[in-house]
Amino acid sequence: MDYGSSAGPGVQRGGAHLPGGVGGARPHSKITFLGGWVGKMMISSSLLVACSNGDGGPAASTATPAVISGNGAVTVAASEWHFEPSSIRVERGRRITILFQNDGRILHNLKLEGVEGDLIESTSSGPQEADEGELFVGAGSGEGGTLVFRPLDAGTFTYYCTLEGHRAFGMEGTLEVEPGP
Numbered sequence: 001m002d003y004g005s006s007a008g009p010g011v012q013r014g015g016a017h018l019p020g021g022v023g024g025a026r027p028h029s030k031i032t033f034l035g036g037w038v039g040k041m042m043i044s045s046s047l048l049v050a051c052s053n054g055d056g057g058p059a060a061s062t063a064t065p066a067v068i069s070g071n072g073a074v075t076v077a078a079s080e081w082h083f084e085p086s087s088i089r090v091e092r093g094r095r096i097t098i099l100f101q102n103d104g105r106i107l108h109n110l111k112l113e114g115v116e117g118d119l120i121e122s123t124s125s126g127p128q129e130a131d132e133g134e135l136f137v138g139a140g141s142g143e144g145g146t147l148v149f150r151p152l153d154a155g156t157f158t159y160y161c162t163l164e165g166h167r168a169f170g171m172e173g174t175l176e177v178e179p180g181p
């Protein structure tokens with residue numbers, strides 16, 4: 001759809017916030033298998049040339065990942081019932097900041113599952129707090145929070161909202177941790 005901006009939607013350099021809304025139709029949430037080779041192809045072949053959906057890749061969903069090269073930040077907006085973006089790609093060993101913004105009408109949170117990494121900061125608003133060492137951030141409606149961490153293992157991981165039923169409704173996304181340079 002409107003994937004025409006110069007850097008491509010969701011591409012993130014440095015510390016700036018992502019503009020909300022990558023636009024276009026929402027694909028279904030399962031994007032796990034849209035893994036490494038697609039990403040590498042996109043990056044190496046042609047600098048994310050607007051990443052059309054008709055590139056002959058796997059037929060299924062094509063959530064364009066927000067890419068953080070090096071240390072950097074990405075804004076993740078939560079609402080009923082999804083995350084935007086629902087796919088984030090980072091590099092192992094970098095300092096990653098998730099600026100969590102609850103654009104929904106009710107409480108939401110984001111928990112990273114299975115990621116080996118250092119928790120550097122978790123600042124939530126509202127009643128939810130991270131447990132010890134947990135990569136978690138939560139916020140009440142209209143509020144935000146910050147999660148800063150350093151992933152130490154490459155792989156594909158999931159983030160989701162832990163509130164009952166929210167994940168099943170679609171509040172789920174994929175964090176790809178690439179080995180890095």
Ligand SMILES: [Cu+2]
Nearest residue numbers: 108109161166
């Ligand atoms: Cu939620």
